[in-house]
Amino acid sequence: MKLFDRLKDAASESWREYTHHSFVEQMAAGTLPKEAFQTYLVQDYLFLIDFSRAYALAIYKSRNLKQMRSNLLGLKGLLEVEMDLHVRICERWGLSPADLEQTPLETETLAYTSYVLEAGMRGDLLDLKIALAPCVIGYGEIAERLAEVPGALAKDNPYAEWISEYAGAEYQELRSHAIAELDELAPSHIEADQFQRLVTIFDQATRLETDFWQMGLKRLPTR
Structure with missing residues (x-):
């Protein structure tokens, strides 16, 4: 059984809350308020x-x-490809590069990024990759499921581009690589106490991802 599947099973409640959050369900239905998605886009850039x-x-x-x-290629992909792609998507939603750069970090963004970096500083490469797994692997799993929802990829769904991007072959290959990488980094035998420590990292990062979705909904203007 792959390490990722073991971690997901051990943190099943947190994982389901993250991957089936109202934010992503509304994206598939095309009913997510524009303001919620814009908040998410800016904070995701940061x-x-x-x-x-x-x-x-x-x-x-x-x-x-x-x-x-391998990690250098990942870094170059983020800095030279994904960041530019994110800027272009934001521009289509009326958000300029200046908007992105001048927006302060929300508490949820700061909490998540701080946790990931701290987990990596305190632990080893496996700890860091597990802290990143809910984002890297989770987005692929979420999008793959959403793409199967009737109408999710329809032209009139404003969130079809996001779904198709993460459900696409290129990102799904990245997802598969990240799952395999955890097994490559893990020792052949993981003691119970070590596994529980890894579960704690994975569960916390997953719950912080859930908070990231919720952040967009919480920042909606009151009517």
Whole structure:
């Protein structure tokens, strides 16, 4: 059984709350308020900056050149491809680069990014990758499921682009790689106390992802 599946089973309640959150369910239905998605887009951009720092930390934490090169490719992909893609998506939603750069971090964003970086600083490369797993792997799982919802990829659904991006072959390959990487980094035998420590990291990061979705809904203007 893959380590990711073991972690997901051990944190099943938190994982379901994250992957079936009202935010993503409304995206599939096309009913998510525009303001909620805009809040998410801006904060996700800010999150990606610290996500890139986490990959830089992963290079430092790597045990060998193969791991260093792999994490360097991930870092370059974030800085040179995904950040630009995110800016273009934001522009289509009426958000300029200045809007992104001038917006302060929300508490939920700060809590999440701080936790991921702290987990990586305190632990080893496996700890860091497990802290990143709910984001890297979870987005792929969520989008794959949402893509199967009738009408989710319809042209009149404003969130079809987000869903198709993460449900697409390129991101699904990244998801599969991240799942396999956890097994490559894990020791052949994980003691019960070590596994519980890994579950704690995974569960906490998952709950912080849930808070990230909820942040968008909480910041909706009152009518």
